[in-house]
Amino acid sequence: MILTREEEYQKIVEAYGNAGGNTDLLGNRQVANMVVHENRVLSANEVEGISLKSESTERGVALVLTVEEGRKIEHPVDLCFGMLPQEGLQEIDLKMNVQDRSEVNIIAHCVFPNATNITHKMDADIRIGNNAVFSYSETHYHGDHGGINVIPKARVEVGENSVYRNTFALVKGQVGRLDFDYETICGRKSNTELVAKIYGKAQDDIRIAEKVHLNGEGAKSLIKSRLVLKDKARAEVVGETYGNAPLARGHVDCNEIVDGDEAIAKAVPIVSVSNRQAKVTHEAAIGSIDKKQMQTLMARGLNEEEAINVIVRGILA
């Protein structure tokens, strides 16, 4: 069935809503936003202080987002990338330049509601200037078929005294195959927080690699992963932190819950320090749902299934 551009837009926005996006914001002139379907930009809106330049490529979109120096963007920027067909390839080439002393919060939703055989690749190059605050939250919705490969890769540079927060969530629908690879270079007195929350089911195959280089004096970082695996889902989480500068502080925190007889979880924290004044720590917990948490909720009258749902929902919240 061939859809008109308007119909495509409506269906993508609907999927965006199902993924947890606020549909009122798309098309709102007060809010910077963009909707991309396959390799076409269906709608885009800039606000003062933000420039969104896009170009269609053969299999996707090249997007350059710039936040001007000293600008504090009041409303979160909403980006929606999606594909309605069951099969295909979408490549997003994303360049973000968050200039000195600017502040912006970007909320991206990647929606593939009908996917049976889709590959979604994102290649991001993010540069955060000095004294800037940049938050990027990416939420995926894949439908219930699991036929999708998601390959997000990013290289991020965080400037002096800047804050970088990244949250990646894939807790609705089925993951399919996820190969997540982020590398962050942290400048002097910067603060980086990377959070991944994923709910794997069926045959999902999940790989998360997050690498942080604390190169600036006093740089801080936290890599936090929360995964729940059911059925035959598999996951490997590799969190690497390198303390290369005086007073650098890093922590890797991985918690994976296996709630299925054939699910397999693996965590590989790698911590390395090359400066005697730096310190990097890690903790990893992998296993079944905590018995005491279960008993506590069951002592309030919840049955086993209800208790598991409460615990899982909290971990992935």
Next chain:
Amino acid sequence: MLEVSQLCYNSNGQAIVDDLTLSIGKQEIHAIIGANGTGKTTLAYLVMGIYSPFTGSVFFEGEDITACSVSERAQKGITLAWQDPARFEGLKVGEYLKLSNKNGSRAIEDCLSMVGLLPSQFLNRSVDENLSGGERRRVELAAVLAMQPKLAILDEVDSGIDMASLPYIMQGVSAMKSQGSSVLLITHTKDALDIADRASLLCGGKVLQTGSPEEMSQWFGDHCVICNHINVPEEGSA
């Protein structure tokens, strides 16, 4: 309300609870005292159904619930506040209390206030490691209040509580009685004994004596602190 009859529970070949018999009446606050390691927490777990006894029975409102699961006992009106309550990542205090208050018959804000926690400061905090030990225990007590159980088992809910907050804890326990609950109150403090109707003294997994809280406190002070479970006087010597 609760009749515990000849309960026995072993761990690694050692009797933790040994032929223990106890009864608690309706709207009674019944304190359980005794030295560390005498089986108080194990008794709490046996009544809640977390542990299954090797022998013996637990009756609740005349019904044998020995074989009932934790959930089933909770649905009959029994609940437990742990000595060291579990932490829940991503779960707000408000959400946690609502889980205990399914019918919404009591405002969860009131439950927090009754244990001396300001709702405006605590409803949106997570029930995770960011709560101090004392705050977490008070949230647990608030959750029990929200549930309005027929029998609340409180395992040292007053331990680690600062002096200024202790009266709120005692107020919360007393409120349970006022609302019609019975309370099995495991404690080491005089403040808790002061609000109890009766007390039982445990030693070596057995109930040695049951009587007024003052008598039991006195007896404990005179005998048990140095007895180390071996100097158990014969019947009638207390």
